[in-house]
Amino acid sequence: MQYFIIASIKWFQERTLALFKKMNTLDVRRYSATLLHPKYRLLNNCTENERTECHKYIREQLNLIRSITTTSDNKSAPLPTKKFKKTKSFSVDLKMITQPIVIQ
Numbered sequence: 001m002q003y004f005i006i007a008s009i010k011w012f013q014e015r016t017l018a019l020f021k022k023m024n025t026l027d028v029r030r031y032s033a034t035l036l037h038p039k040y041r042l043l044n045n046c047t048e049n050e051r052t053e054c055h056k057y058i059r060e061q062l063n064l065i066r067s068i069t070t071t072s073d074n075k076s077a078p079l080p081t082k083k084f085k086k087t088k089s090f091s092v093d094l095k096m097i098t099q100p101i102v103i104q
C-alpha cells in the first residue's frame with residue numbers, strides 16, 4: 001500500500017514538473033516585453049542569441065507597424081472639417097430678455 005502511495009506521489013510530481021516547464025517556455029515575445037521594461041532592458045541574464053533574436057523581432061514588428069500606418073494613411077479619406085456651433089450675438093439675447101411679455 002505504501003509503495004502505491006509513493007508511486008502516485010512520484011507520478012504527480014513528474015506531471016506537475018512537466019506542466020510547469022511547458023507553461024514557462026520563454027519565447028521572443030516575453031523577451032521583448034522584458035526589453036521594454038526600464039529596469040531589465042539590458043537583458044543581462046539572457047544569452048547573446050536570445051538578445052539578438054529579441055532585437056530582430058522588435059525590428060520586424062516596428063517595420064510591420066510602419067507599413068500598416070503608411071498604407072492606412074494613403075487609403076484614408078481626408079478628414080471632414082469640424083462644424084462649430086454658431087453662436088448668437090449678444091444683442092439678440094439682450095433683445096429677447098428686454099422684450100415685454102404680452103398676455104392677451
